[in-house]
Amino acid sequence: MVRQQPSVVRIGARGSKLSLAQTRTMQLRIAAALGAPPEAADEVAPITVITTTGDRVQDRRLLEIGGKALFTKEIEEALLDGRIDCAVHSMKDVPAELPPGLVIAAVPQREDVRDAFCSKIAPRLEDLPRGAVLGTASLRRQAQSLNRRPDLKIVMLRGNVDTRLAKLEAGEADAILLAQSGLNRMGLGDVPASQIDPFEAPVAPGQGALAIQTRTEDFHAPWLAPLRCPQTALAVAAERGALFALEGSCRTAVGAYARIDGQRLDLVVEALTPDGTRRFRREGAVVLPAEGGERAAVELGLELGAAVRAEGGDALIWTV
Structure with a gap:
């Protein structure tokens, strides 16, 4: 009705x-x-x-x-x-x-999905000096960063966007990671030194x-x-399907990124151990039907998420 x-x-x-x-x-x-x-x-x-x-x-x-x-x-x-x-x-x-x-x-239509790398001393995560301090409160960003740079020191950095940028300016961290979408919406899109490829390091499901x-x-x-926005809804449905399968929360380092080209939806899902030493990843695709596309997107997310969960098991859960 x-x-x-x-x-x-x-x-x-x-x-x-x-x-x-x-x-x-x-x-x-x-x-x-x-x-x-x-x-x-x-x-x-x-x-x-x-x-x-x-x-x-x-x-x-x-x-x-x-x-x-x-x-x-x-x-x-x-x-x-x-x-x-x-x-x-x-x-x-x-x-x-x-x-x-x-x-x-x-x-609604999605903004930029990428994570933004913000630093005053390096243009990219890979360029940070050995033992540099990276500020983040996101378990996913922590694990993905340590997977690429196990020498980094991670400090817990919570707060609103402007608060975290102020902490970076004050030298509490050598670099921080933020959502590019949030920076764009606040008129701060030119602040980051670079952006991280969401296929190489999948973002939080639904980011942007x-x-x-x-x-x-x-x-x-x-x-x-x-x-x-139908396309955004389909991509987000796939990512959140993976989130549901992995029981994703702030206790698991889960990333998922879906992109749509015509009727084809590609999805990459990964989860990491909190220290970043182990990474479990699956990729898949589905041709979206004219009817029931959201259900097909969710099912792909559930399938890939379940495969990652079966491989990673309890190692994926952060215990406080």
């Missing part, structure tokens, strides 16, 4: 500069979908800032305090309580399983994409249709 077009859509989001930048972009698109001009966006698509546990606790890795769901939990509660009508998340922050009653209703989350009954609301 197609629901009646609402007059107002209340948006929930985190309060970081990056979250607000990407949410404001979606706010304008939602306002347009509701038939309102840009200057009326705050009236027809008001933004409610919600502070999450992941935002409040900045001195520990997410795996130590409950995983990346801590970036979505309070926002999802507001959705279920009816205080907001949709949430704008970074897709890579959305856990593999959603709470009952909620759904990813739209996946946004997720518009709603209550299940609102999935067919007319205002959502203009926000959807």
Whole structure:
């Protein structure tokens, strides 16, 4: 059943500069979908800032305090309580399983998927001096970097994009890794020294994409249709299929990257031991059918993810 077009859509989001930048972009698109001009966006698509546990606790890795769901939990509660009508998340922050009653209703066109290498002393990870300090709170980035450069010293570096860049500037690390998409959305796309090939070092599943989350009954609301990018949704479906198969969380170093050429979807999935010494990788492809393409993408992700999990086993799990 197609629901009646609402007059107002209340948006929930985190309060970081990056979250607000990407949410404001979606706010304008939602306002347009509701038939309102840009200057009326705050009236027809008001933004409610919600502070999450992941935002409040900045001195520990997410795996130590409950995983990346801590970036979505309070926002999802507001959705279920009816205080907001949709949430704008970074897709890579959305856990593999959603709470009952909620759904990813739209996946807009993806930004740059790559990890960005930021440093004042070297143009690439390979060029860092021996024993250099790399700052990251991502277990995946840590493991992939140590796999390529086992001599590096890893320091835990959490915080918003501007906070981590300030720590780099202050010399707390010789280099840091960030998502190029986030830098682009904040107008900082020229900050990185270089970018890392996502096929050589697969990114967090869904990196570069946004997720518009709603209550299940609102999935067919007319205002959502203009926000959807079918190609991005297919690529993200494959990557998140791998995430689900690997039970990916902040306790596993999981990367997945899907690219689409015509009707062909190629997917690479990898998981590493936390110290980067062992790397388990699978590649595959599927020709997407005219109908049921998302199911085929998910199944490929599940297949490759299960193969990686079967080979890596318990060695892939970080124990605190």
